[in-house]
Amino acid sequence: MALNEELELVYHQLRSELNHTYVQTILPEPTIDRDKLAIYYLLFRHQETKESAAACAKSVMVAEIGLDTHESMTIEKQVDKDLIKKRQLTVLSGDFYSALYYYSLARQSKLEVVKWVAQAIQSFNVRKCSFFYSTSHLGWAEIIESVKKIESALVEKIACQLGLIHAVPLLNDFFLIKRLIFEKKSQAELGQLSYFSQKLVDGVENVSDKLDQEIKHKVACLSMALDQSAKHSGMFPQVVNYLHARLITLAEGFEERTY
Structure with missing residues (x-):
């Protein structure tokens, strides 16, 4: 099959x-x-x-x-x-x-996987609380980094526990891009705001333009990283190939605003 x-x-x-x-x-x-x-x-x-x-x-x-x-x-x-x-x-x-x-x-x-997921959910909750209840003002870069950590909490944990730590940066960036595109789409549809969008609006001006720039930058960086990883014999090729194909689809949809 x-x-x-x-x-x-x-x-x-x-x-x-x-x-x-x-x-x-x-x-x-x-x-x-x-x-x-x-x-x-x-x-x-x-x-x-x-x-x-x-x-x-x-x-x-x-x-x-x-x-x-x-x-x-x-x-x-x-x-x-x-x-x-x-x-x-x-x-x-x-x-x-x-x-x-x-x-x-x-x-x-698979009781060990239950433990991994429980630990990942704990990390997810801690990261979200730090993000939403931060006592200090978060700049744009800090917001983006926080969103990335939250989005990939479970994926990152599973990859690390399975010995695929080298895949984590690629996975983190991919799912961050997906979230940012979702945020952009949410704003385009009747001004809807997700909880992440609301946080962005609270702390950042010109959110729409900054999202555009961030998405394009992240797509370019991840595409380059995936090309490099494809040449690395130690990288799990199926993950790289999957991410590369899906990134192309996401980027094309973003450029054409079809998502």
């Missing part, structure tokens, strides 16, 4: 496993970051069989989805019963996804 077919199979398996009829009558289907799922699979595939790599990748991705689901919960005071119910179900569904990854890994006897 070709790699693309393997990744497609893992994606559809995860969609099926996340299917919960009652939850989906209230909340939209959870969003699966296919790039993160693919990277997790490639990282685990470096040491595991296809079946084991798929199980681990899906489990860690569920943990990511649990974090994302909790992030989507609103904090405004609500009096409408349906909105209150939706918020309560959002919390419960986030808990459901978080518990699902523990259960899935335990069935695979």
